[in-house]
Amino acid sequence: MTAQDYLYVGLDQMDPQGALALARRIAPHVGGFKIGMDLFNQGGPDIVRAVVDLGRPVFLDLKLHDIPRTVERGVQAVRGLGVRYLNVHASGGEAMLRAAREAAGETLHILAVTLLTSIDAATAAAIGWQGTPREIVERLVRITQAAGVDGYVTSGEEAALLRRMAPGSVIAVPGVRRAEDAVGDQKRVVTPAQARRAGADLIIVARAIAQARDPVAAAQAFVREIAEGETA
Numbered sequence: 001m002t003a004q005d006y007l008y009v010g011l012d013q014m015d016p017q018g019a020l021a022l023a024r025r026i027a028p029h030v031g032g033f034k035i036g037m038d039l040f041n042q043g044g045p046d047i048v049r050a051v052v053d054l055g056r057p058v059f060l061d062l063k064l065h066d067i068p069r070t071v072e073r074g075v076q077a078v079r080g081l082g083v084r085y086l087n088v089h090a091s092g093g094e095a096m097l098r099a100a101r102e103a104a105g106e107t108l109h110i111l112a113v114t115l116l117t118s119i120d121a122a123t124a125a126a127i128g129w130q131g132t133p134r135e136i137v138e139r140l141v142r143i144t145q146a147a148g149v150d151g152y153v154t155s156g157e158e159a160a161l162l163r164r165m166a167p168g169s170v171i172a173v174p175g176v177r178r179a180e181d182a183v184g185d186q187k188r189v190v191t192p193a194q195a196r197r198a199g200a201d202l203i204i205v206a207r208a209i210a211q212a213r214d215p216v217a218a219a220q221a222f223v224r225e226i227a228e229g230e231t232a
Contacts, residue, residue, distance in 0.1 A: 010206030097147035117175030156190030163199035196229030
């Protein structure tokens with residue numbers, strides 16, 4: 001893989017027409033795309049298929065979390081869209097995770113969301129989760145390993161831990177920012193080089209590229225920093 005292959009751009013906070021225009025413009029400069037629930041709720045399966053048709057792998061970020069049968073049917077519905085990755089919440093439990101994995105078939109890969117990058121230790125404690133973010137992630141990984149998921153969505157702060165615990169898994173890291181970028185609503189962020197050094201396979205960037213004055217130049221800057229993480 002090249003440094004570019006690791007970069008996935010989130011097509012978030014824009015309408016389907018704008019998202020597709022951006023995707024067409026930057027497709028030659030990125031590894032893949034992430035489609036979140038806001039864009040999916042606006043454009044439905046049609047926008048997913050249109051982005052898939054650009055020839056880059058797509059991560060459909062729906063964070064499914066429901067009873068096992070409902071999640072199973074949701075995964076079955078996604079399976080025909082041609083995306084490579086779909087995520088579910090690890091906190092849904094082993095039965096739900098197993099149902100998702102069994103429904104995915106051979107070409108759709110299920111990623112388990114451990115702890116959102118917008119949740120820090122104080123927020124986790126307020127929710128009622130015991131332990132540090134790292135300890136919470138460790139517990140969730142053990143549950144997901146028993147269910148046989150293909151990988152994880154996790155903060156860059158825990159990516160190296162997951163790489164050690166699940167060495168053959170796909171690791172997707174959102175909340176990636178360059179040093180000069182605004183953090184926004186993320187609380188646990190890392191740089192592109194840090195994410196790659198930690199073992200991230202999908203380095204997910206949204207606003208810093210999508211809202212840049214020159215998205216192509218921004219994508220290229222991220223690729224350069226990912227490459228720095230490869231050689232450090």
